[in-house]
Amino acid sequence: MKNQLIKFSTILLPFTMMLNTACSSSEAQSEHEVTVPKTEKYISKITETTTPISKVKDGFSLDFIRETHRNFSTPNWQAAGDQSVYINMNIPEFINVDIAMPTHEERHLERNIDADLGNTKFTLEDGSETPTLNEYLNDDYNRVQGIIMAHKGKVIFEAYPGMKPSDFHVWMSASKTTVGTLAILLESEGKLDLEKPITYYAKELAGTAWDKVSVKNALNMASGLDLEETTAAFSDPNSWIEQYFASLFDIEGTGDGWIEVMRRVKPIEGEEPGDRFRYSTAITQALVLAIESATGRAYKDVFNEKIWSQVGVHNQFMVGLASDYHAVGGGLVNTTIEDALKYAMMYTPSWNVVSDKRVVTPEILKRIRTLGDPKAYQGSEEEGYSLEWTGDIGERNSAQWDQVWADGAMFKHGNMHQGIYVDPDRDFCAFVFSNTPNERSDKAPGFMRAVAKKVADQ
Template sequence: MHEYSFAEIRHMHEYSFAEIRHFHDIFSLYQWDRSGERTRYAFRRMPEFFPHAIIHRDGPVAELAAAPREDIPSMVVRTPLGMLAIDDYIQQGPVDGVVILQQGKIIYERYPRMHPRDNHLLMSVSKVFASAVIAILEDRGLVDTTLGVETYIPEVRGSGWEGVSVRDVLDMASGIDCDEMAPDAYSDPAAKYYRFEASLGLLPPAVDDGVSTYDYTATLGRARTPGEAYDYNSVNTFVLSWIAECVTGKGYSEILTDEIWSKIGAEGDALISSSRSGATAPHGGMVTRLRDLARFGLLYTPSWNVVSAEPLVSERHLAAIQHDGRPQLLANGNRYPKGQLERLAPAVPLFNSYQWDFVMPDGSFFKGGMGGQGLYIAPNADIVVAFNGILGPDGKESALMSIAQQVIERLS
């Protein structure tokens, strides 16, 4: 594993005391995650701005051997900036860090705008940790995803959640009335999704300030029939974490510690944003080192034993992700305008599944997070690509998902 020297790190983004004070002075719950250096600083220093719960590591570090491929830095790929060598795009694009593993070894790694030791915000990549926990509980017979949410959370009886299967929640097809894609979802204190985020302390107070996330979530109604469409809504992920808490009798951060983080030889503790009432943000609040995110990704590949003494992702769970999705959900969903998915050709997604955004024809799957976070896993090629970033000056995320596809295709 390559250890970065002081000289190498100096080219990365450092911040003066004056800059740090400035970022804190201008911090705004409305604007902190939009773009620019204040966003990059916040993404790398989340505990300075929000309460967090610790997800503890344990045991020896699972070392990732360095096996750099000399062809990757100069590999020319399609990007929004034209055909560029990967190294050139990483330097020019809104990328904080990227690591590529093949057969459990680091074949490419760059940190143009962060330290390897940084705990970087994952945004919605956090969601697949919740689905992994539910799958572990499935494997133990503690959760049946065909049953309704109310089976595990009695408090939601009589709400829109009653009768919604856990699988529909996993696949963002609950039909619940809490539209995250609405234009005012993050700006109107009376909007249903705004009230969810505000209850976690991630937005300024809503009209019903003081209501706990659990109590608020249990009041939500139904917008459409469950199982009809992929209506992207992060409250689904919160419900998955709530199910896990009810089944295990533990808090979500403790569940992640016991079931995943303490078992993968992580370099550092992870964190998850937490409200002052104790609810965590499983949909977008995890912060981890980039290499540790890649270690988690290895659990879905044949090289899982590089980081874990036991297979934490079962063959059943992997098969459910790769083969049991429902194509009609994406087609009927609210997130991708007509024709947008087709523009991803030649790798047009087949479906979404278990909180993963896309499952591809080759069996690979991807989860993205706002601002340019990503985890791309190709089990058949034994490749993991993990990356962090922020929105660029144009308001767009990096092209690393597409670049990951191109790299995997050439290395497979």
């Protein structure tokens, strides 16, 4: 997968797409039509306001903040321009959120900073070598805001080119790991049967093409449905995925229009569920419906009970809500970066540094890492991205993680280059926040993987 293809990790719309109510009232339209308003939304550019990205740490003027609110739309938010930076760090100002407050006794992470890690490089797919990690972080082209890495329970590298350590930031599709892990935990408790159709739980989708999609195939994003997030689909204002995202935050509409759009999705001719990995945030949202149905509780409350309340975080967990107040668990988790790292540490042998309870047991971890089918992964866009981003091809996707390598390391990407990397066998984890346009190739995953290998060999 080369740089000219854009990674649509979550909630990424072309700039001409509008939030509208048309897809909420579909009875008068054909199954694949939606009325798109002619007026284009304002799209903020990258200017000297946030270049270098370090300017963000000084804050924004009141006029800029007010202008960002006036111009708020999904296309402007996802464009990775100046105003995107503010929105991504202040999600509750723009979208309703559910909040889980910290309840576990706070655990403070020790530092064992190794300055030499900033000199880390890695080899790309074509055999060329990257700049150093420090050079990458200080290049205005990449617009990384914060990155933090831990080995054996101690922070070994951190940098904040474009944010303060205490700032909140949206995870984008790195959020999907919370959905996948919750589903596996609920399976272990007998509350979720992965072999059942997802509509056994997500009854809002019953009687549609979703009936043939098992919970397992949904977790692995091998639905056999025509809902993949691709460049071509996002270039067509009448594509299914366009209709879906236009309805998800349709505040002025009926609220649950996104569910009606999901009910209209069609199967791909000649492809069965489980055959091929096709990335789509809509699948994750179907899993959110299933989790809420299986537990009878709001998504935030389930995640808080199973995971967040078990971690010694400093700040709250927030998750954005769709127009009908269902959590957008696959894209809108919002925390500080160190608390995000503490969550990542729960997948490693150093879980006891941040918790009294081993939530991700060896059995749960094995299930997460091996649920996906390597055959469905082969030839997928994500397989190509594993090479582009790290120079090292992944073995499979699994349980909402984009890449799982043969050595058991896992990575999940997010729109505008967010990311979580977990390498349990090397007792390493990392998190990155960014505000980088998706057409720019992301190398942060490769640096995290290279550092993990480097410190494990010491």
